[in-house]
Amino acid sequence: MSRKMKNKVVTDLKIERIATEGKCVGHHDGKVVFVKDVAPGDVVDVRITRGKSSFMEGEPVHFHEYSKDRIEPFCSHFGTCGGCKWQHINYDLQKSYKRQQVVDQFSRIGKVENMPEVQPIIGSDNTRYYRNKLDFTFSNNRWLTREEIDSGAEFERNALGFHIPKMFDKIVDIEHCYLQGNISNEVRNELREFALDNKLSFYDIRNQVGLLRNLIIRSTSTGESMVIVQFGADKTEEIDMVMAFLKNKFPQITALLYIVNLKKNETFHDLEVVTYAGKPFIEEEMEGLKFRIGPKSFYQTNSEQAYELYKVTREFADLQGDEVVYDLYTGTGTIANFVAKQAKQVIGIEYVEAAIVDAKLNAEVNGINNALFYAGDMKDMLNDEFIASHSKPDVVITDPPRAGMHEDVVNMLLQLEAPKIVYVSCNPATQARDVALLSEKYSLDKIQPVDMFPQTYHVENVVRLTLKKS
Numbered sequence: 462m463s464r465k466m467k468n469k470v471v472t473d474l475k476i477e478r479i480a481t482e483g484k485c486v487g488h489h490d491g492k493v494v495f496v497k498d499v500a501p502g503d504v505v506d507v508r509i510t511r512g513k514s515s516f517m518e519g520e521p522v523h524f525h526e527y528s529k530d531r532i533e534p535f536c537s538h539f540g541t542c543g544g545c546k547w548q549h550i551n552y553d554l555q556k557s558y559k560r561q562q563v564v565d566q567f568s569r570i571g572k573v574e575n576m577p578e579v580q581p582i583i584g585s586d587n588t589r590y591y592r593n594k595l596d597f598t599f600s601n602n603r604w605l606t607r608e609e610i611d612s613g614a615e616f617e618r619n620a621l622g623f624h625i626p627k628m629f630d631k632i633v634d635i636e637h638c639y640l641q642g643n644i645s646n647e648v649r650n651e652l653r654e655f656a657l658d659n660k661l662s663f664y665d666i667r668n669q670v671g672l673l674r675n676l677i678i679r680s681t682s683t684g685e686s687m688v689i690v691q692f693g694a695d696k697t698e699e700i701d702m703v704m705a706f707l708k709n710k711f712p713q714i715t716a717l718l719y720i721v722n723l724k725k726n727e728t729f730h731d732l733e734v735v736t737y738a739g740k741p742f743i744e745e746e747m748e749g750l751k752f753r754i755g756p757k758s759f760y761q762t763n764s765e766q767a768y769e770l771y772k773v774t775r776e777f778a779d780l781q782g783d784e785v786v787y788d789l790y791t792g793t794g795t796i797a798n799f800v801a802k803q804a805k806q807v808i809g810i811e812y813v814e815a816a817i818v819d820a821k822l823n824a825e826v827n828g829i830n831n832a833l834f835y836a837g838d839m840k841d842m843l844n845d846e847f848i849a850s851h852s853k854p855d856v857v858i859t860d861p862p863r864a865g866m867h868e869d870v871v872n873m874l875l876q877l878e879a880p881k882i883v884y885v886s887c888n889p890a891t892q893a894r895d896v897a898l899l900s901e902k903y904s905l906d907k908i909q910p911v912d913m914f915p916q917t918y919h920v921e922n923v924v925r926l927t928l929k930k931s
Contacts, residue, residue, distance in 0.1 A: 794820025
């Protein structure tokens with residue numbers, strides 16, 4: 462089946478709706494066809510790239526009709542870098558489909574009986590420049606467009622930008638990115654020009670050589686900024702040249718840091734981070750609370766919508782001041798510290814030890830003395846011994862990674878029988894799966910999606926579960 466269908470062109474396919482991972486759906490000969498880079502209402506010819514007995518996947522090769530919901534993408538890199546999948550779809554429709562995604566996941570995967578109404582999604586006031594963190598990669602293997610290749614001309618092959626989807630060694634050179642504001646675009650472009658002018662080597666990922674490897678830019682709603690340069694070679698003179706340039710060109714950088722990374726990957730949690738100028742951290746603020754963000758800290762990448770997300774979480778917890786709260790997968794303790802003033806005690810648990818150090822520091826900075834934080838694997842930490850040495854929770858807040866909660870954690874929650882569970886998730890599919898497992902003892906009574914990432918298909922979701930009466 463797949464060999465017969467591959468590269469076949471299906472003509473006049475009517476695109477019906479948006480499906481998973483931002484792809485859209487049409488039907489041909491009774492089979493579902495998943496198509497990328499289209500919008501509901503488009504009529505297109507589709508080249509099949511993958512064929513199975515029950516479905517096909519393809520890409521558009523010719524448009525006969527354009528959807529009324531289409532809009533003109535505002536970024537020149539749209540369709541190439543892969544950072545934004547939905548710039549061609551108006552924002553109201555984006556929100557509608559994200560909410561529907563939550564409905565579908567809880568209906569099909571969660572199989573929730575008497576499901577409460579999924580509330581209208583909380584949209585983002587800013588649909589551009591909303592991210593507070595971006596990672597850019599230096600490469601000596603810039604992605605060339607088909608037009609550039611066909612021209613036969615010589616082009617600059619060094620680049621600083623994003624990985625082409627599914628191509629680890631190809632980088633699209635970014636001129637202007639609409640995801641992050643502040644000084645992000647200026648720093649990236651000025652640093653690239655400085656490197657080219659001074660003939661500094663861009664990283665060769667295949668051969669694992671080159672000076673300039675990675676650039677991370679973080680910013681806060683308070684106007685602070687952190688710039689981290691990762692170097693792939695330990696060359697003191699050249700490193701100092703780069704860092705001195707950034708310090709002099711951008712004196713407003715709050716935290717200017719660098720890392721020498723000679724490993725085969727860009728992760729740096731086990732490496733020394735050198736503070737070249739300024740502080741080793743930046744600070745975010747929320748309702749008067751200060752949150753220190755270090756180079757290795759996790760923080761929600763949309764600060765404004767993180768506030769909306771945490772307000773929903775606090776509202777669903779409905780704390781009266783005398784509750785013990787367990788905050789699972791607490792990260793740097795942002796939610797724990799955010800709700801601490803409304804609780805008797807908050808206990809945060811997190812796998813990453815460095816994050817717990819940050820969580821404790823954030824509690825101290827804000828004068829919060831009713832929050833305890835522990836580092837360890839959730840499925841190992843949350844056991845009978847831990848529960849016995851602490852008060853049982855009245856409320857559990859859980860915000861796991863995309864994979865959801867480990868089955869052992871779900872089973873411990875069923876044993877704990879906390880009156881309320883507030884479950885925050887960046888993946889409604891695994892959230893719905895876990896809610897189905899918890900339905901043995903819990904009823905689902907609130908569902909609130911939040912849009913953290915405009916122009917993408919990702920959606921955050923908060924639900925509240927209440928213990929069934931025995």
